[in-house]
């Protein structure tokens with residue numbers, strides 16, 4: 001992937017400043033799902049509008065925006081077909097982006113209030129919805145399911161890579177805290193056949209997946225802001241700390257630390273900011289995390305400082321092939 005997309009001209013900058021409209025059109029195309037509807041061949045604007053109960057004039061405008069950016073192709077007879085790139089928005093594509101581009105209204109609208117986040121340093125989401133994002137998911141099981149699918153899409157490849165690198169012993173009992181649907185736990189158990197594992201997450205997440213879990217995984221319901229009633233040789237926090245501010249992270253680290261048996265280790269897995277070489281997507285997600293959750297990506301020094309405040313010492317760093325690092329911490 002290209003590391004930088006620096007605009008060179010006034011025209012490019014003007015286009016970039018309007019690309020939020022194209023992004024939104026792409027989300028709609030994936031969500032409804034217009035892309036899936038087009039997999040069996042070109043369709044007229046009327047057929048697409050009828051299928052999704054859309055206004056035909058508005059639909060035409062959307063389809064032409066998407067055609068301008070090569071997601072669709074407008075054919076001579078007025079029909080629209082998927083381009084090769086457009087196929088990545090189909091659910092059935094093996095490398096589908098549909099679940100990765102999870103932007104329902106509640107993940108999108110906070111950006112209309114980005115200036116509030118800039119003024120306060122706090123997530124615009126909370127102001128707009130009068131609650132934190134994970135409480136919103138709790139009240140919206142439909143979005144909770146989509147969030148779980150989104151995390152599975154984010155994690156499937158990286159979990160296989162990470163599982164090979166995790167510094168676990170064959171007979172360890174490890175616990176993935178905020179482990180979601182459990183894909184890292186499963187991948188790690190496949191690497192460490194004698195190990196056993198617990199999967200800790202919010203009740204609504206665990207309730208969704210309990211019946212579907214591998215028999216080697218013990219599900220544990222709770223909040224990582226409360227003491228966790230379990231012990232392990234290794235506690236994993238993957239893509240968890242980046243959702244929270246420093247104060248909240250310290251509470252999570254404290255509760256995670258208290259699950260460790262003597263000699264146990266905490267494994268924090270995150271994208272670690274490098275500085276000038278960070279790719280644009282890392283920076284986009286960093287701002288997204290602040291606006292939605294009040295969190296953000298951190299540098300190695302930021303993690304060192306957090307660990308220090310939580311009476312933990314950074315004892316090892318494993319850089320992996322999936323752009324995430326495994327930070328090993330031990331009790332001081």
Ligand SMILES: C[S@@+](CC[C@H](N)C(=O)[O-])C[C@H]1O[C@@H](n2cnc3c(N)ncnc32)[C@H](O)[C@@H]1O
Nearest residue numbers: 134151155178179180201202222223224238239
């Ligand atoms: C960004 S997801 C990461 C999931 C998983 N670790 C992964 O990398 O795919 C954050 C996870 O934290 C969980 N979570 C949020 N608040 C929580 C809380 N208070 N206690 C326990 N888990 C929580 C969410 O349900 C979600 O599964």
